[in-house]
Amino acid sequence: MTGLFAPRSIEELLSLLAGSGEHEKHFIAGGTDWLIKNRGNISEDAVLFDLSKIPELRGIENRGSYLRLGSMETMTSIHTDPEIRLHAAALCDAASSMGSVQIRNRATVGGNLANASPAADTPGALAALNASAVIFSPSGTKELSIEEVLGTCPNKNTLSDSDIIMEFRIPVRKSHVSAFKKIGSRSEVSIARINLAVSAKYEDGAFCDAMVFVGTLGTAAKRSPEAENALLMPISLRKEGFKKALCEFAGRMIPSRSTLPYKQSAIQALAEDVLEMLEARGRSLEKSGEKSHG
Amino acid sequence: MHIRLAMIVGVMFLKIELKINGKFRTAEVSASERLIDVLRQKFGLVSVKEGCGAGECGACTVIMDGEAVCSCVVPAFQADGHDILTVEGLEENGELDVIQQSFIDCDAVQCGFCTPGMIMSAKALLMKNPCPSREEIRTALAGNICRCTGYVQIIDAVETTAARIGVCRR
Numbered sequence: 208m209t210g211l212f213a214p215r216s217i218e219e220l221l222s223l224l225a226g227s228g229e230h231e232k233h234f235i236a237g238g239t240d241w242l243i244k245n246r247g248n249i250s251e252d253a254v255l256f257d258l259s260k261i262p263e264l265r266g267i268e269n270r271g272s273y274l275r276l277g278s279m280e281t282m283t284s285i286h287t288d289p290e291i292r293l294h295a296a297a298l299c300d301a302a303s304s305m306g307s308v309q310i311r312n313r314a315t316v317g318g319n320l321a322n323a324s325p326a327a328d329t330p331g332a333l334a335a336l337n338a339s340a341v342i343f344s345p346s347g348t349k350e351l352s353i354e355e356v357l358g359t360c361p362n363k364n365t366l367s368d369s370d371i372i373m374e375f376r377i378p379v380r381k382s383h384v385s386a387f388k389k390i391g392s393r394s395e396v397s398i399a400r401i402n403l404a405v406s407a408k409y410e411d412g413a414f415c416d417a418m419v420f421v422g423t424l425g426t427a428a429k430r431s432p433e434a435e436n437a438l439l440m441p442i443s444l445r446k447e448g449f450k451k452a453l454c455e456f457a458g459r460m461i462p463s464r465s466t467l468p469y470k471q472s473a474i475q476a477l478a479e480d481v482l483e484m485l486e487a488r489g490r491s492l493e494k495s496g497e498k499s500h501g
Numbered sequence: 502m503h504i505r506l507a508m509i510v511g512v513m514f515l516k517i518e519l520k521i522n523g524k525f526r527t528a529e530v531s532a533s534e535r536l537i538d539v540l541r542q543k544f545g546l547v548s549v550k551e552g553c554g555a556g557e558c559g560a561c562t563v564i565m566d567g568e569a570v571c572s573c574v575v576p577a578f579q580a581d582g583h584d585i586l587t588v589e590g591l592e593e594n595g596e597l598d599v600i601q602q603s604f605i606d607c608d609a610v611q612c613g614f615c616t617p618g619m620i621m622s623a624k625a626l627l628m629k630n631p632c633p634s635r636e637e638i639r640t641a642l643a644g645n646i647c648r649c650t651g652y653v654q655i656i657d658a659v660e661t662t663a664a665r666i667g668v669c670r671r
């Protein structure tokens with residue numbers, strides 16, 4: 208007998224979870240992945256939890272040292288939010304480039320991470336912004352990095368079946384800039400073929416404290432230390448160094464994959480664009496004198 | 502602790518309450534039904550078309566709480582408590598909505614399969630932004646595929662609608 212619960216609070220959800228024992232559990236956020244995957248083959252004894260009526264999973268707010276982003280926020284609410292645009296530009300870029308308007312109106316940021324498709328767009332952006340995910344379960348709360356949630360297996364996260372992604376915490380960092388770009392098969396509706404997300408501290412044209420993540424090379428967010436180092440190079444060498452480092456990184460991640468040559472040329476084009484976005488954002492940050500950008 | 506279950510269902514059905522084209526309605530739906538199934542099969546709203554069934558083509562677009570969504574990727578139980586608008590809800594007192602008339606006048610309809618979805622995507626855009634640029638219209642319609650028209654007449658129709666509504670000057 209399939210059961211469906213639509214709890215109205217986290218407390219209610221946790222009690223229901225604790226009471227649902229060994230039954231197969233499903234969480235449904237916006238349903239854009241879940242419905243396509245599960246329609247018609249939901250197991251007889253599965254228990255479904257609709258997350259759409261839980262207020263604690265919503266909201267975007269600036270808490271001073273970090274932005275709190277509820278896991279049920281949609282791509283549309285994210286990319287139109289002024290705090291996200293200001294402090295987490297890479298996430299704004301990623302959310303606005305996902306699917307079509309109709310998909311962005313439904314697809315949630317929690318679902319995008321939990322689904323763990325290697326082609327997902329927002330996990331890389333969140334990782335580059337050094338965000339953490341707050342996980343709730345009947346046994347307690349924990350805070351994990353995006354990489355910890357994704358683990359190493361494509362299409363499978365590391366959460367247990369009673370773990371719910373409650374919210375994300377995105378540090379608000381002074382003088383930081385960030386950017387995301389992807390190359391997909393179609394301009395609007397496209398599962399990214401490759402994507403690149405970067406954040407770094409910007410000072411007088413130079414970058415430091417860089418975090419660089421690439422999607423689709425096995426998981427949705429693989430960190431590239433060589434590309435992070437390349438961003439520290441003198442400005443005259445930086446662009447070529449960054450491109451070369453990302454090219455080598457792709458070769459290291461998917462050495463024998465038939466898509467490697469495509470991904471290597473795509474990532475170099477992305478590297479140039481993302482670097483330009485970061486530089487432009489850095490300059491406008493310095494001009495505005497407002498030193499707390501994402 | 503006593504838990505009030507918002508909904509609990511047996512194998513097949515649960516009851517949802519929603520507003521469709523301005524009227525309160527109830528329906529019994531199964532866990533794997535989609536909003537499109539409820540609209541077409543339970544309420545006979547056959548303007549809602551199924552093309553791909555995977556969120557890719559936009560033929561099934563309806564407006565949910567003011568936002569365009571693909572009804573083929575909305576679980577029916579999540580429509581509980583929400584407000585749905587389809588093409589059938591646009592006509593008033595036997596008169597077509599400006600947007601419907603503009604689609605006709607601009608030759609934006611050929612086979613017509615994509616038309617209801619296009620109209621709902623465009624309607625959602627105009628509800629928020631009554632003076633969209635052509636680029637904004639293109640973005641709003643990017644999730645709607647048309648195999649017949651080549652899109653130019655459709656974009657013209659949306660622009661014409663905006664001009665006829667009269668908020669913006671062109």
Ligand SMILES: Cc1cc2nc3c(=O)[nH]c(=O)nc-3n(C[C@H](O)[C@H](O)[C@H](O)COP(=O)(O)OP(=O)(O)OC[C@H]3O[C@@H](n4cnc5c(N)ncnc54)[C@H](O)[C@@H]3O)c2cc1C
Pocket residue numbers: 233234235236237238239240241242258278279304305306307310313314315316317318319320321322326327328329370371372373396397398399555556557574
């Ligand atoms: C036409 C189309 C285009 C798309 N384009 C893109 C694209 O360009 N880029 C991209 O990245 N994705 C894309 N997607 C994929 C999808 O829309 C996203 O992955 C979306 O963010 C998933 O969110 P959701 O709310 O719909 O999740 P759901 O489908 O509701 O859930 C997905 C999975 O995550 C689990 N889950 C959801 N929320 C939580 C939570 N809070 N805690 C724990 N587990 C949870 C669910 O149990 C389920 O297993 C596209 C999908 C479609 C249909």
Ligand code: FES
Pocket residue numbers: 550551552553554555556557558559560561562571572573574
């Ligand atoms: S039928 Fe829903 S998007 Fe194609």
Ligand code: FES
Pocket residue numbers: 609610611612613614615616646647648649650
């Ligand atoms: S008019 Fe035929 S698909 Fe658009």
